[in-house]
Amino acid sequence: MLKIDEKIKEFDPGHISAKLDKFNVPSLIVLIASENGIDIGYSISYDEFHDGSIHACYGGVLHEYRGKGVYSKLAEKRAQIAKEKGYTSIKLYTRNKRREILTYLITRGWNIMGFIPKKDLEDNRILFEKQLV
Numbered sequence: 001m002l003k004i005d006e007k008i009k010e011f012d013p014g015h016i017s018a019k020l021d022k023f024n025v026p027s028l029i030v031l032i033a034s035e036n037g038i039d040i041g042y043s044i045s046y047d048e049f050h051d052g053s054i055h056a057c058y059g060g061v062l063h064e065y066r067g068k069g070v071y072s073k074l075a076e077k078r079a080q081i082a083k084e085k086g087y088t089s090i091k092l093y094t095r096n097k098r099r100e101i102l103t104y105l106i107t108r109g110w111n112i113m114g115f116i117p118k119k120d121l122e123d124n125r126i127l128f129e130k131q132l133v
């Protein structure tokens with residue numbers, strides 16, 4: 001997972017490894033997508049807010065494998081597992097500058113439920129939520 005993350009140019013180097021202690025929790029859900037033995041995408045979620053939601057805190061797909069439904073499949077699996085574990089919704093923070101995931105969220109029926117302004121407009125955080133039905 002860390003190796004995939006290092007190759008995703010949108011992310012700062014080490015942005016996940018700096019937070020590994022946060023992930024030492026029983027609720028952690030880590031999904032890795034592979035193709036022909038190569039790890040090409042990942043999703044990390046855990047129970048951060050203790051309100052019935054699971055927080056999809058990190059995820060990404062290697063550039064050369066994008067636009068082929070890899071993230072959609074990871075997200076489907078994530079929703080299925082979260083539902084089986086009894087969560088009622090998924091929450092996800094993203095930024096103005098992450099246009100691909102914004103498109104994904106808007107077109108897949110996620111709702112905006114929060115906003116955190118940042119110094120740089122492109123870094124403004126937007127909180128999305130989707131109910132698990």
Ligand SMILES: CC(C)(COP(=O)(O)OP(=O)(O)OC[C@H]1O[C@@H](n2cnc3c(N)ncnc32)[C@H](O)[C@@H]1OP(=O)(O)O)[C@@H](O)C(=O)NCCC(=O)NCCS
Nearest residue numbers: 059060061066067068069070071072094098100101103104
């Ligand atoms: C966002 C990301 C995970 C999408 O991965 P992917 O495997 O290419 O996504 P999919 O092929 O499953 O596409 C799903 C949907 O995302 C949106 N999307 C994906 N790439 C897009 C693009 N280049 N432009 C616009 N929308 C895009 C579309 O809504 C697409 O659905 P459609 O194919 O029906 O139009 C990938 O672009 C990525 O890793 N981005 C950088 C990291 C990031 O933003 N992570 C998100 C967590 S904050």
